[in-house]
Amino acid sequence: MASQPPPTLDLTDMTVRDLTEDCLSTFACCIQLGYHDHQVVLDNMLESLHLWAQSTAETAAASGSLEQALESRPDDLQNIKFHLFMISVELNSYAMNSTNYETAKKYILTIGRYIESLDMMTRAVIGQRP
Template sequence: MEQTAASVRELTESCISKFERLLSLDNLAYVKSLETRLADFRLWADGVGALAKAGVSLDSRLQGRVNDLALVKNILIMLANSLDYYMNLAKTGTSSIDGAVLNIDSAIKNLALIGVAIRRTGKASRNRKADHTFNPNAHQEFKASGMQGGELA
């Protein structure tokens, strides 16, 4: 299966699995630099619903936004590839992991920026929906109970 055909959920699970395999290494120098990055990645996944059930998942919410979905998937693929590269460095005992760490950091930072944008568009969408469905006639009691001159009494 081509990586871009995978869902955001599958790609996210794959990245978490790769992180966990790296964290199981005996070499403390390699493990220490990844613990915080895994925590950041899990926060991103929870914040955007990357691992949520169908209907509320990021895959579902981005279903009609093909370019946004492709962008998220491509960054997740980049993260997975960076984690594979990191694993290769760890297995060979290479002492210079700085480049691999920068790649991982870059991917997580990009995902975080996209997460902020996703939350903003979701909030704006909910506000538009609330404005569109608001029926002032259904709230006459509230209006009569103390709204005078636009302020609460």
């Protein structure tokens, strides 16, 4: 029996805006769950992602959208979409484990890493200033 290649994640039909809105709405739900100190950290992360979304939209506005601004750099666009997708996945995992302090904390750390990486990568790709 021939082995099949692993499935790939196709985010082609999803826009950065759609993925961002999904993350922001999932964050809003997650902030209501779990331990207070986790809620505070998640609220700060939500604000960071919100600021990222605003500054990215402003920077890409001249082109119409981030997709159009990165038309010649499809790998970079895919990487940004992947990070947003993974933030959403980790938020959903947090939501399912929010009552387990240590497990929830691990998801929060991972979410934070994805947001930080997303911010640095986007700045490098579209030339935003800190």
